[in-house]
Amino acid sequence: MHRGKGMKFVGDSRIPAKKMSNIPKDYSEYPGKTEAFWPNFLLKEWLVGAVFLIGFLTLTVVAPSPLEKMADPTDASYIPLPDWYFLFLYQFLKYEFASGPYSVLGAFIIPGLAFGGLLLAPFLDKGPGRRPHQRPIANAFMLIGVACTIFLTWEAGSHVDWEARAKSGQIVEEVEIDTSAAGYEIYKQNCASCHGAELGGGAGPALVGTELSVDEIKDITVNGLGSMPAVMKGKPEEEIQQLAEFVKNPSGGEEGSE
Incomplete structure (x- = not known):
């Protein structure tokens, strides 16, 4: 500072003459390289997300996920497998x-x-x-x-x-079992351990709604089929007939024997 006509100040170069706040530049200063987060960018994100969500929901309606039968801890034939x-x-x-x-x-x-x-x-x-x-x-x-x-x-x-x-894991139709039918006890003693007490399958296939005729069922129980043994071989013809009729129509006894 000098005396005389006035005063002169010598400033420190480390201190800016104009104080600037620590605010980043506005997005408009970068044309073509960025955009406002709200609403431009966020709106685009929502639109893209909505398209994928609608597509996913449509897929679940058109091709729903396959279901399996209810879990049965006593079913040793079930093959567990992750997705x-x-x-x-x-x-x-x-x-x-x-x-x-x-x-x-x-x-x-x-x-x-x-x-x-x-x-x-x-x-x-x-x-x-x-x-x-x-x-x-x-x-x-x-x-x-x-x-x-x-x-x-x-x-x-x-x-x-x-x-x-x-x-x-196939879902089988549930039917009412006629426990008073003549073939019920025969089935329970010879077949239930593999085909299930409700004919829903187990180690062997489900028998509910079988397309086999009574005569075909009789032949299989007497002679066996594949890995299935001949469970009724040597048994009285009457018992074989009763068993076949029960398997053909477990809810109706004698019905469905044709």
Whole structure:
């Protein structure tokens, strides 16, 4: 500061002459590169989400998920199987190092490490590039994970008897059983252990609504069929007839014998 005609001030260059607040630039200063979050961006997100939601709901109406019969803990013939998106874990638990005494390792530890490793992806490759060849580490982990999932899913599916699986969970028509019918006790003693007390199936197929004739049923019970033994071989003809008529029409006794 000098005396005389006036005063002169020397300012510190570290202090800006015009105080600026810490507010980012408005989106309008970047034409073509950004847009307002509300309502422009959020409205687009909602529209896209609504399209996928309506499509998904339409799919559930047109092709509903197949249902199975009610769970029966006494049905030893049922083939338990997870949904397709968990088949790779189902197959993984079949290997010796992930089953038996090592089931905890296969069910929790290894899958936990694999999925938890996804959290490390952002820290393993911090490069600014977005092209595949610019991010080799992240893409390598992704390809390995996808390949393992596809392989295990394929292995699980190739070892499943899908026809038997469908039959084991098939919903069968419930019918009123005539316990006073002459063939009921014969059926309970010779057939119920495989075909179920309500004829709904078990180790053997369901017999409710069978298309076999009485004569065909008699022939099978006497001579057997496939893995089914000849349960009525050597039994009195009257009992064989009564059993066949009951199987043909369990709710009506003698009816349906034609």
